[in-house]
Amino acid sequence: MSTTEDGILQGEFFVTGDEACAEGAIAAGCRFFAGYPITPATEIAETMSRRLPEVGGVYIQMEDELASMNAVLGASWAGVKAMTSTSGPGFSLMMENFGLGVMLETPCVVVNIQRAGPSTGLPTLVGQGDMMQARWGSHGQYEVIALVPSSPQEIFDLTITAFNLSEKYRIPVLVLSDEVVGHMSEKVVMRRAGPEELVARRRPTKPPGQYWPYEPDGDLVPPMAIAGEGYRFHVTGLTHDERGYPAMTAAAQDRLVRRLVDKIRVNRNDIIQLDEMGTEDAEVVVCAYGITSRVARRAVQQARHQGIRAGLLRLITVWPFPEERIRGLAAQAKAFVVPEINYGQMVFEVERCAGGRAKTVLVPHMGGGVHHPQSILQAIREAVQ
Amino acid sequence: MKLWRKPFDQEAKATSPARVIINKEWCKGCEYCVVFCPTGALAMSTEMNVKGYLLPKASDESQCLGCGLCEAICPDFAIFVISKDGERST
Amino acid sequence: MTNVVTTDGNPVDSYLRVDRMPHIWCAGCGIGAAVGCFIRAIARAGLNPDKIALVSGIGCSGRAAGYVRVDSFHTTHGRALPFATGLKMGNPELNVVVFSGDGDLAAIGGNHLIHSARRNIDMTVICINNFNYGMTGGQLGPTTPLEARSSTSPYGNFDPPFNLPHVVAACGATYVARWTVMHLRQLERSIAEALVKPGFSFIEVITPCPTLYARMNKLGQGVDVLHSYQQRCIVQNGADPREVEIGLSGPIVVGKFVDMSRPTFGDHYQKILHKAQKKR
Numbered sequence: 001m002s003t004t005e006d007g008i009l010q011g012e013f014f015v016t017g018d019e020a021c022a023e024g025a026i027a028a029g030c031r032f033f034a035g036y037p038i039t040p041a042t043e044i045a046e047t048m049s050r051r052l053p054e055v056g057g058v059y060i061q062m063e064d065e066l067a068s069m070n071a072v073l074g075a076s077w078a079g080v081k082a083m084t085s086t087s088g089p090g091f092s093l094m095m096e097n098f099g100l101g102v103m104l105e106t107p108c109v110v111v112n113i114q115r116a117g118p119s120t121g122l123p124t125l126v127g128q129g130d131m132m133q134a135r136w137g138s139h140g141q142y143e144v145i146a147l148v149p150s151s152p153q154e155i156f157d158l159t160i161t162a163f164n165l166s167e168k169y170r171i172p173v174l175v176l177s178d179e180v181v182g183h184m185s186e187k188v189v190m191r192r193a194g195p196e197e198l199v200a201r202r203r204p205t206k207p208p209g210q211y212w213p214y215e216p217d218g219d220l221v222p223p224m225a226i227a228g229e230g231y232r233f234h235v236t237g238l239t240h241d242e243r244g245y246p247a248m249t250a251a252a253q254d255r256l257v258r259r260l261v262d263k264i265r266v267n268r269n270d271i272i273q274l275d276e277m278g279t280e281d282a283e284v285v286v287c288a289y290g291i292t293s294r295v296a297r298r299a300v301q302q303a304r305h306q307g308i309r310a311g312l313l314r315l316i317t318v319w320p321f322p323e324e325r326i327r328g329l330a331a332q333a334k335a336f337v338v339p340e341i342n343y344g345q346m347v348f349e350v351e352r353c354a355g356g357r358a359k360t361v362l363v364p365h366m367g368g369g370v371h372h373p374q375s376i377l378q379a380i381r382e383a384v385q
Numbered sequence: 386m387k388l389w390r391k392p393f394d395q396e397a398k399a400t401s402p403a404r405v406i407i408n409k410e411w412c413k414g415c416e417y418c419v420v421f422c423p424t425g426a427l428a429m430s431t432e433m434n435v436k437g438y439l440l441p442k443a444s445d446e447s448q449c450l451g452c453g454l455c456e457a458i459c460p461d462f463a464i465f466v467i468s469k470d471g472e473r474s475t
Numbered sequence: 476m477t478n479v480v481t482t483d484g485n486p487v488d489s490y491l492r493v494d495r496m497p498h499i500w501c502a503g504c505g506i507g508a509a510v511g512c513f514i515r516a517i518a519r520a521g522l523n524p525d526k527i528a529l530v531s532g533i534g535c536s537g538r539a540a541g542y543v544r545v546d547s548f549h550t551t552h553g554r555a556l557p558f559a560t561g562l563k564m565g566n567p568e569l570n571v572v573v574f575s576g577d578g579d580l581a582a583i584g585g586n587h588l589i590h591s592a593r594r595n596i597d598m599t600v601i602c603i604n605n606f607n608y609g610m611t612g613g614q615l616g617p618t619t620p621l622e623a624r625s626s627t628s629p630y631g632n633f634d635p636p637f638n639l640p641h642v643v644a645a646c647g648a649t650y651v652a653r654w655t656v657m658h659l660r661q662l663e664r665s666i667a668e669a670l671v672k673p674g675f676s677f678i679e680v681i682t683p684c685p686t687l688y689a690r691m692n693k694l695g696q697g698v699d700v701l702h703s704y705q706q707r708c709i710v711q712n713g714a715d716p717r718e719v720e721i722g723l724s725g726p727i728v729v730g731k732f733v734d735m736s737r738p739t740f741g742d743h744y745q746k747i748l749h750k751a752q753k754k755r
Contacts, residue, residue: 032564054752062557063590064586066554074563075561100554227562228546232545234549237551414502415503415697457508457511459508460508460511462496465487
């Protein structure tokens with residue numbers, strides 16, 4: 001265990017997922033956290049309150065989650081990598097201003113350590129019921145990036161990835177974890193992320209007076225100015241043109257919304273990450289994410305021992321959804337088995353992409369606990385009959 | 386109707402002859418400048434701009450002190466004063 | 476301060492996005508005059524406009540961000556203050572100004588108003604009070620006087636209004652003032668003072684809304700409303716903020732009510748940084 005002079009932790013640690021998430025953010029260069037306590041994400045805020053001042057960053061506890069989301073956007077526009085964390089009820093509160101972040105194209109990271117809902121639900125127990133909300137929670141048409149870690153080590157690594165993606169694509173990126181991953185303790189190897197690994201937002205090349213805030217480059221992402229450098233830009237949540245000025249026409253709406261969505265869609269191969277085990281010859285593919293994927297891994301191994309050609313497709317990126325991979329697997333497999341800690345959310349995406357060429361079977365768990373491998377194995381066996 | 390007293394420092398302040406410039410495209414004919422002018426140098430005219438707003442005019446520019454109250458109250462930034470030798474002081 | 480004018484342009488044009496003028500505010504709306512006072516206050520305070528970050532919310536007043544040529548952010552309804560907090564704490568060298576309306580700051584944004592004042596976060600808040608929600612058609616708001624008509628109080632308002640200086644002073648704002656747009660020079664001076672003063676500064680600016688509030692309450696044209704300010708306003712610097720409520724009729728107390736000092740949020744945080752890094 002060791003730290004560097006500037007306070008970044010390096011070495012092997014035995015920590016919870018929440019703590020690993022906070023350390024991953026610090027390793028990624030996050031120097032602003034605004035949040036509100038909520039089980040089971042509170043420990044992220046607590047860790048940030050202790051560690052950010054050590055590295056010269058700002059921790060501020062806001063009066064609610066709406067303020068937290070906005071403070072994060074403001075800090076990002078001041079040029080600082082910023083993050084907030086929450087769970088279901090707070091996630092709902094953040095939705096309007098998450099949309100503002102999408103519209104203003106503000107890099108930042110929002111962590112949701114999911115718990116069972118709806119409403120107050122089971123504050124201390126696991127759920128995976130916010131997956132669709134992550135995609136569609138704010139009003140209007142937009143595209144998101146959401147990463148789903150399945151271990152404290154992975155939450156450390158994916159938080160760094162989340163910051164990189166948010167800076168590269170100028171969009172708030174979601175880290176959708178769950179209460180089990182957030183509260184479990186495992187070995188996490190922490191490292192400082194070097195400049196070659198970290199991505200910073202593209203800066204303007206044109207001088208003030210010629211720079212417009214929403215004139216995109218070839219990859220549909222505009223270079224970003226920050227406040228205080230003399231660019232004198234204007235940005236608004238209203239539909240706007242390349243100058244950043246409100247443009248209340250259908251033509252402007254068409255240009256803007258297409259670009260906001262396409263900038264993620266056309267770059268999805270760069271964004272999507274998957275982890276596969278035994279899918280090369282699988283007749284049944286178990287498609288899972290988060291803590292459920294660890295249980296599913298055991299079920300798939302058990303199925304293989306019983307002679308079933310089962311495979312595991314672990315979604316690390318859930319949004320944008322890996323449509324091509326599902327379509328590809330649907331051509332080869334008989335069925336998809338989708339265990340999730342909800343009553344069916346990602347299963348509908350799998351079913352949509354399978355296009356009827358493979359059966360899609362949901363193995364639901366309402367929340368408050370994780371699946372038993374037996375329930376997934378049972379579904380695998382039924383799927384091959 | 387006069388909304389204002391005479392400026393206390395009228396003697397001290399340099400009241401070199403001033404010019405009133407009106408931006409006809411921005412004016413919305415609210416009449417604030419006319420009402421605020423302490424000397425009555427402005428009045429509403431019968432001229433309309435392209436949007437149909439009645440415009441003010443400098444009815445007696447010789448009365449203009451260059452005090453800048455019209456400039457300050459105009460909500461549309463449509464009127465300002467400069468002294469005739471090109472300098473303005475706030 | 477002398478500016479030599481070499482073209483026929485209005486001297487404040489360099490602070491305006493002239494490519495977007497004329498602005499959308501109605502004839503006789505006071506918001507433009509308040510913006511003019513703000514712009515002249517920036518010059519009066521000798522501030523570098525490159526370091527000013529202007530944040531606004533939703534409403535007629537919120538549109539000001541789109542017309543002033545500084546780094547400006549037109550955010551969501553009620554959330555200008557936390558956005559501004561993030562800007563200020565992210566880069567303390569920014570001079571952060573929030574320009575928004577009575578509904579945006581005190582209704583939906585009320586929670587953020589009281590907490591930002593409590594924190595004494597170093598920023599200047601210009602609250603345009605036209606006693607209704609103008610942009611959406613003149614509905615009642617948190618400052619609409621009792622018995623006033625609005626599009627959602629057709630029988631007269633029965634929702635008792637805030638006394639905004641009282642609210643922010645009670646929460647800990649270190650500079651609280653109220654002027655009408657008629658009080659041009661005092662307003663300009665107040666804004667200039669607030670811009671350079673550390674801490675949470677709040678300036679309420681009473682403005683006419685000729686198209687809606689004034690029309691629905693039979694207050695006449697814009698000039699008639701300004702005339703009513705002349706008759707009703709009492710300048711009382713140092714007045715007790717608890718006693719400056721505004722009714723449909725009766726006096727409107729204006730002036731600088733609070734001007735005191737206490738450590739800002741940034742000051743407190745500096746101490747924490749020091750402590751945390753010493754420990755390491």
